[in-house]
Amino acid sequence: MKFLRSIAVFGLLACSLVPSFAQEAVIRKNLSEKFPAFAKIDEVSKTPMNGLYEVRVGFDLFYTDEQGNYLLQGNLMDVRARRNLTEERISKLSEVDFDKLPLADAFRIVRGDGKRKLAVFEDPNCGYCKHFERDLSTVNNVTVYLFLYPVLGPDSIAKSRNIWCAKDKPKAWNDWMLRNTAPANAECDIAALKRNREFGQKYNITGTPTLIFANGSRAPGAISAEEVEKMLVAKTP
Structure with missing residues (x-):
């Protein structure tokens, strides 16, 4: 039966x-x-x-x-x-599996214990990104995976190349975004920049900055440090 x-x-x-x-x-x-x-x-x-x-x-x-x-x-x-x-x-x-992010095509900026994770796609010539970086620099105990995402023109590609090819990528990035000191000319393999743009097109990353949190959710735009902190707490799996 x-x-x-x-x-x-x-x-x-x-x-x-x-x-x-x-x-x-x-x-x-x-x-x-x-x-x-x-x-x-x-x-x-x-x-x-x-x-x-x-x-x-x-x-x-x-x-x-x-x-x-x-x-x-x-x-x-x-x-x-x-x-x-x-x-x-x-x-x-719009969610992106954080574990599937091509982290080899990003560089890391570690603050404090670095236990929390955040991925950010940014164009070095993006004014909103510079404002966002000043706020983000106050957020502690986080590892930021910075994906250079040059979408605003040829100069963005040149600056991204110089930052990516610098001996100390985080310093070159912070010098430019926080202190307005342009990165020195440098040459290396920049295939990662092309892959970043392809990844962004696949996942509909249409503007910078775009933030992706550890649980896969994202936030488009230059949100404040307070909002980043709230989302880091709420979005940690």
């Missing part, structure tokens, strides 16, 4: 999955036929709102009906819980 009950339960589960897959196929087909940009849809999933589906293309979220006849983009709010479901979803999609 147990075996028969198991077969029956499995059959019910299988039947319940068929409409879901069929609905997804309909949405993919209709949207891709009407909009070339939707030729490659990464994910289709139901939302808590009846009849509304989320369509994900890369890091962009759209919403559609069961047939893919209507399309909208914006924030989906849970009014009762006062939650922005779209923001929460994007935040989850």
Whole structure:
């Protein structure tokens, strides 16, 4: 009897999955036929709102009906819980597994016992980054993995090269960002800089500074030392 009950339960589960897959196929087909940009849809999933589906293309979220006849983009709010479901979803999609970061393409700045971990992607010519670095220098007991991320132009690449090729990378970085002393010209293999940009494109790092915490969550922008401290405490796994 147990075996028969198991077969029956499995059959019910299988039947319940068929409409879901069929609905997804309909949405993919209709949207891709009407909009070339939707030729490659990464994910289709139901939302808590009846009849509304989320369509994900890369890091962009759209919403559609069961047939893919209507399309909208914006924030989906849970009014009762006062939650922005779209923001929460994007935040989850933006997470990066800290253990999978290419740390060999970064240099370390250790403060205090260095027990807490933080990765930062920065362009040396980013004004917000300089302001952020002054604040970050006051945060103690942290190891900062600094990924040079030259995206603002040729001079950013030149400065990143000189910092990456310096004998003392942390000193060259701090001299420039905190004391406005330009790094001396230096030459070495800078393939790491190219890999950093490729990594950033893959994970949608579109601005600097971008912070990634030990639990994989990220914070875009020059947040204050107090905010960094709060997030280091909250985000330590």
